[in-house]
Amino acid sequence: MIKSNSGIRKTDVINRRMFIIGAAKVVVFVGIVARLFSLQINENKKYLTLSDKNRIREWKLPPTRGNIVDYFGNVIAGNLKVYQLHIIPEQVENFNYLLVRLKNLLNLSDKRIARINKLKAELKPWDSIIVSENLSWSQFVKINNYLYDLVGVKPVMTISRNYPFNDVYTHVLGYVSQPNEQEILENEIIQERFVPGMKIGKLGLEKRLENHLIGTNAIQRYEVNAYGKRINQLEYQKGEQGSKIRLTVDTEIQKACGKLLNEKAGSISVMDIYTGDIIAMYSSPSYNPNLFLFGISQDEWQLIRNNPLKPLINKTLSGLYSPGSTIKPIVALSALENKVIDTKFKVKCTGKMELYGQTFHCWKEKGHGWVSLRNAMKQSCDTYFYEVARLLGVDRLNITAEKFGLGKKVLGDYFDNEKRGLFPNTKWKKNNLGKGWVLGETLITGIGQGYIQSTPLQLCMMTAQIANGGFAVKPKIIVDSNPISYEDAKQSMESGLLFDTDSEQLLDKKLFKNQKNIKIVQEAMFASTNERFGTSYKSRIDDPKYQFAGKTGTAQVKRISKRERELDLELEQIPYKDRDHALYIAYGPYINPRYALSIIVEHGGSGSKAAAPIAKKLFKLIIDRHDLRNKQSNFERITV
């Protein structure tokens, strides 16, 4: 019985204590439900966001660059489908075997193989390795034929920059290539849109107009797993191609310039004398910008870099040359404007001129005899211009020259590499060299030698402004939003006013005091090309449709010693580096002029032999294309 009692007591104890536990259980379960409630109901939004952040990842694709077209709409910088070869390591069964196969199929270098192995070690197994950025069509076909044996290899089609005219526009457009770290950091837009494999402009307009050309990224949204592997695509957001940009250049003329300067170092610029449109701007030799797209090979790079004709230099904008006799129209104009001389003024040329014991030679040893302005210009008599310069003084000459664009950048800030050149005056010498001006320096400035330095484009603009009757033009290479037609430009210019698109005002752009003086200079230039004994008489065209006026120039690169003067060597006998630069400026047609050009052939010898004949060949084409160009002026207006 005691046992039974004890049993009952024990049962009571157990039940009582179980009750306490039971109550505790309820409390704990309620606590857990409360926690669930707080996580799943109260903080649901926060955790949903975190969960999406976990699983959704965005991939930016390289943006498609905008096209650059010439005045006629021909694409000169476009995009091309390229074939690439990617390897996805996780799908490869035998990596070394695959590399051996690819090495044989594509002739990969050992260096490239080592690079692929390095990439494989660095990247995640599902990230693709780019084996070849640009497969030729035959390689692509070959790979596709052997695809059954190349597990894990993926032939890919993508878009890459392409310059269909190869080296024709290199110095205008520049090229694109992979950016370096600093270039990414410097430009916010590039920084934002950068993806590996993207290319940016490195030079020329490609660089300058980067922010317009770049385009926006296409975005792929993927669901990824915890290891970052893409599971499926959720969304594809199309990117926008960069802006299309239309240039003022004419590919046919640009190509012709390239041919004319083939294997020569030099530059040709052609400009519309009313609108300021640059029709052509070619620096020779050029190089193929397509080489840079996928990383230029060391050999090819050395070939370009070590070329003695210096293809990397944009001679049109950064080449600084003494203008030589091509400055004479400005000297003559300045003297006329300042009433130092008139058309009747004559100088007797004896082949040299003595000044304070120094001898200044004319190019013609025997001398030209008594010469007037027209004859002096025609035969490029140096003695006449020594005398005129002496009477005029360098400071007055400087004012006229700067008015016509010497010593100033022509295209402003469009090209990083454009140089200002120099037109000296007494003040400049005092400030920069610390010495007083010497009269002898005035004389040589009068024939375009000495301190004076100009770019070919400056000479072209100077010529254009003489050709259009002495009005300022605003050179441009990009067609702006309100392209002004040739006729409108001409009309507004001849009224003495020019519509300035920047300030939207009609500005007085007269560069002369008396337009008759411009006419005198124009006539003298006409004589130089179209009259017997003119320096470029041999390069004339008689047909009035194409007839042009010009001025030759021969710029010494080295002081000619007395002995050399006596020897009177033929061009071939002089070392290349010491030969004179040949220059020519011209505009045409003489009646109703439309275009101006400047030609420079480095170390080409004399202007009349090396440069003027090029103008003859070019002018026919330029004039022939004028009507075509005129019809195009209301072509779709796409711009920056």
Place this chain on the structure above:
Amino acid sequence: MFQHDRLSNEITLFQKIKNLDYILLISVILLSALSVFVMYSTDGGEILFHTKNHLVKLVVFFPLMIFVAFFNIKFWHNFSYIIYLIVILLLIYVSFFGIKSSGSQRWMDLYLFVLQPSELMKVAIIMCLAKYFHRLKIENVNSFTSVTIVLSIIIIPVIFVISQPDLGTSILIALSGLIILWLGGMKIKYFIYSFITFLISLPFIISFLKPYQKLRILTFLDPDRDPLGAGYQIIQSKIAIGSGGLGGKGFLKGTQSYLDFLPEKHTDFIFTLFSEEFGFIGSVGLLILYSIIIFRIVRIGAISRSNFARLFCFGYAFAIFIYIVVNLSMVLGLLPIVGSPLPIMSYGGSSMLATMIGFGIVLSAKINHKQMIA
């Protein structure tokens, strides 16, 4: 008295089947079915390794539960000490010859499946202590001898399991043992004193913890201190549960688990996946299902005539409760991470075997609730 015992021994098979607790049985079947679906989801919506194995184990162990139930509760009472001793021997065996995996040695290869004896100990210790207190006179509960004996019964397996090392299971074994001490009538002040002693010696205990265990505690206190390392599991688990919301993301649509952000989703973190896919409603539903099971076990204990059955049922109900609480608190970020499976839901043979045997004994107690044990 003797005759009465004999009479109640002779229950026919039909009566046994009739006397089964069908609410408990249905709840266990529901839970099992649910666990198969969840396992199917962890396999990414395919019947793969885990789903197959889990299903096979359920098919084997569920009949085993019925088989266990058909033995008289007296039989289990009689063999309690022996079962306890066998499991102790198994623990000794694994501590010498066990299979090592990820730094601990807790398993033995039984050819058909790998057994983790410490899981069986969770049930065996309840059986052993239930029998001890059943036989102990209420006057002697707090005597020095009995206290020494019961503490030894608890401490011996705990030491073996801690040395495997397996902190989580050893805590669960200790708690399962202590609850019987509580129910058996041990003085409340002993519990209070021990608790105070435990708190005081806590810093001392912590200094004995292995570096990875200390890290877990630190991580629990501040999961963001190392979000990609030690804190990763708990952060991802909370994201999964939290993003489930009211109704969940839908079956097979849990992105956190499907995309492998969830660690150990088959085993300890199975609730996370469930909660992500079925949301607050599903989670509360699961808790209700567990509550029904616990309540039924308590009720069976309450109607049992013998104190052994009563103690076992109450103790086992508490053990199930503790497993759930520890597991859920862990995945909800309320406790540091200790390895502890969710009964039936988690993948793992030994845990399921032990749980099913426990249910079997409870059902045996139900069938034989009128059975007196001397």
